[in-house]
């Protein structure tokens with residue numbers, strides 16, 4: 074006899090929710106702020122948190138973590154992973170987002186210097202030059218597909234240059250990362266993992282013989298020294314930086330353009346005083362941020378959140394997008410206000426996994442939107458905003474396409 078699958082009271086995993094998840098989260102926050110639901114397909118118990126305070130509490134809780142095999146008895150591991158780990162995916166598994174302290178602390182220390190606000194500020198002229206070159210290209214036509222022509226190539230070019238990975242190979246990274254993130258077919262995902270590993274192994278070998286001034290060379294050195302980084306960790310780190318470095322920022326830019334074009338009063342205010350751009354970027358992150366639900370956390374022991382005991386072995390889902398519209402923290406949370414002060418959104422997460430790339434993402438978003446608006450004063454949508462397709466992912470909140478008129 075098979076156990077009947079449980080269903081959720083809210084359409085959390087329904088792909089039709091992705092275009093506008095906000096009303097669902099508002100309802101959950103009002104009716105069941107710590108909602109005991111299930112994972113995709115009705116398996117296991119997932120606790121969905123939609124209040125700002127509870128999401129923060131979860132993200133900083135030392136007993137909610139990522140490495141299930143190291144921290145939970147086998148009986149729980151088998152609930153989530155009934156089969157032994159597939160060795161084909163092991164090579165890219167041991168990255169920052171999958172680790173807890175002390176491993177996480179050690180790995181993060183290896184890369185944090187390259188991403189401090191000071192190190193990132195030095196990249197400003199280069200990011201502006203990349204943005205302007207893309208806009209020059211785009212300006213040849215009356216219309217553009219903004220994601221393909223601007224929001225996607227900008228951050229991938231920047232992160233590829235920082236890492237020391239040829240940005241001309243970005244079409245391949247796109248295929249590999251999409252296969253891995255969207256996981257439509259296990260075979261495709263495994264092939265893309267192997268392709269990535271072979272590609273990176275060749276590049277690592279090249280840096281070993283011919284060091285450059287890039288993050289990859291620094292990591293290759295760390296891997297060669299004492300035991301600060303092993304080869305699998307090195308591969309996983311590069312993979313994470315490459316993916317996290319562009320799959321999110323593309324949506325800060327595109328969600329930002331869409332939101333501004335849907336709010337002409339706010340756009341006019343911004344155009345009248347472009348010094349408001351950093352504050353507008355913060356409001357875009359809060360109002361239509363690129364991450365809906367971050368990584369799931371497992372309860373390594375019974376944990377109390379907001380007066381509810383989450384049993385050991387259950388999953389906790391801190392819904393960032395819901396927290397960012399919690400009326401207990403943000404006045405008129407559904408109003409898009411580019412001058413909102415204060416704006417303590419948690420679009421970059423919270424706690425030990427707080428986004429390493431936040432200073433870079435902020436700078437890229439500010440430059441991208443500033444240069445785009447300055448270049449095209451009649452920028453407009455070339456499609457009905459209500460019919461635009463959104464990606465079917467609960468992790469990344471972003472459009473599949475964004476057609477615009479430039480003149």
Ligand code: HEM
Nearest residue numbers: 169170317318321322325367368421422426428429430434
């Ligand atoms: C607007 C753009 C971005 C957003 C909204 C964003 C959001 C996030 C969030 C929410 C997390 C935490 C996930 C969790 O706790 O489960 C995170 C972690 C991370 N982000 Fe970003 N990110 C952005 C851009 C970037 C960029 C440009 C980089 C560049 C490398 C980057 C690198 C990382 C890394 C390495 C982590 C893992 C940190 C750790 O585990 O300690 N992100 N990001």
